[in-house]
Amino acid sequence: MPKGKEFWSRDFARRYGHASLVADKDKYLCASEAPKHRFNVIGTGTMGQEHIRVTNFEGRATINGVYDPEPLSVENAKTAHAVHSDEPLQSYASIEEACEDPDVDGLIICTPNFTHIDAVRTAARSGKHILIEKPVATTIPDAWEIAQMADAHAGIFQVGLQYRYKAIYTEAIHEVLERKTLGDIKTISMAEHRMPFLDKVGQWNKYGRYSGGTLVEKCCHYFDLINLFARSRPTRVFASGSMAVNFREFDHEEGKADILDNAMVIIEYENGIRGHFGLVMFAPMFYEEVVICGDTGRLRAYENMDFLPGDTLKSGLEIYGGETCPSRMTTPSYPQAIEESGHNGATFFEHVHFVDDIEKGSCTGPTPVDAFWSVVVGAAAEKSAASGEVIEIDGLLKENGLDQV
Template structure:
């Protein structure tokens, strides 16, 4: 493997550009080639990675030399078909943005890719790598004595504008509980070390996007939800999502409780959205609250300002790339597998179904 890892980037919208900025911070990586069909986004990507060669198709990008790995950051509904083209033509180590797929009918195609793919495939679940959440995961067993209840609350801003408004419609995004929340279902499985057996949900579109029209269509994407999942281990988990609560001090609040006590991770939203008149943005925290002796213990987990400037995910995109880059060079193992990505989306689809039908959905 060369001293510098050459990335080919497929899709350079908002998240793709965050990847570009974070790859630029790695000492042994560069963006060699970009495929972005939208002219505006292609121009923005070129400004971030001026030495990258721009291509007008995935087919052309796959012929670029040198190329050591690929990143898919295109709209959700394109992921599986692009993975198929890569697998058939040039199966390099691959980082695929979440969600891995959007429809149940894609699972068989996805599994076929995974069976035959000769190189590592890593699913981009950035929330795993946020420093406060990493600390939470490291300490959760010690703090709780074994998690029996897990709650993830995300109170945040509405969906941002994306190219072609694809994130306004379930048919392109997979639905809010897939598009947005597969991150949290992945965290549930990771923290609880178990898989869900039943899912219940109540969700809908209460406030956002109701006055928007695209080709005479009103967006059908949900903006709020409660999801409860029961796990094979006996633990219960709940997701509390609200996408019209951007006035919150913390965007994500994760709480785990067990027989010994409670642990919380408090994660602020993107620093660029914090009102400047309120002073410095809040610092992430982890709080451990033992049952005996009583007394919460709070630790601040600051994130390098350079990493905060490079993206909206508390430095996690950078730390994820450090690990993926090592795998490309033959060091380390894939930490978020195709199976992890599949199961996270399966939970999201089950939650969408449970909320739509008003019924409990069984996963086993």
């Protein structure tokens, strides 16, 4: 993160709209440098447009061009780009052209989940820096193949598990893993209660064969966080879930929807930590929380958007330290413009990390290996919910041809 004068001048003042108050010749605090990096975006639906907006807003890179076979998505991308940039947005005729353009040093892949594996096979050949959306793939073998490609890749290879950068989780990670406020962690519970899945181009997210299933598609974010807090290998997963409310009547070009809208998942780790995740996708709000208990304290962090009038807290982090340390109640947050740029500021800090890593030449993650393990837990949970069985992770890896992982 830029510090001192550089932070206030190049980034903060420009982002808060003061740059237009004086002529260029008089700018010092608001002077901005030309972007050093140029990215192409592959797939410009909801998330591609968020990446275009955030790339320009962060400021050290700009968007050179896009590839998307859907003309409306390309038009929307041009509109999103024009808000921040006077430069025209190039539209490529193929993914190969977009990946091989020598004017570009980074590729952001935001296509539907089932297309990630082919997109990465093409993108990796370019050697350019890659930011690919989550889940990295819909199956365990594809996620592993991508982790292997990333291992051999010269450029930065980051996966869009950007919930790690939400203010509440950034603070929770600091307390639990760095400051060790809770002592030895024993249990990690996470929950998400939200609206149904939104409409997508072609409605790919209503079908397990295209998305990987709800517990891979959406919940990989939470499994990544639980894995991160546990700092251990998952050994067993048990899940129960159903399609209780949403999309029961949904019948699109591809047929009837087949995705879970609620689930309870239990994860056991090699080091004895137990994880739990509860999902409800028919709640009139967006609410998520983590509760972590260690042998010396308890932490709860939450984010809430309930659409009600009045000043309800939209985030919180509580630490109860008993007699071991001060207890605290805080409201972690970022500046409003950053929070509003996407996913409560998480996407902005994902880009800060991506560009920092490009400039330093080292990959701080989330890595494709982190992403692989989030897919493994999600796929195990999907399998357990479908079969009613406890899934042994070693056995699941073997079934998928991965004896040595």
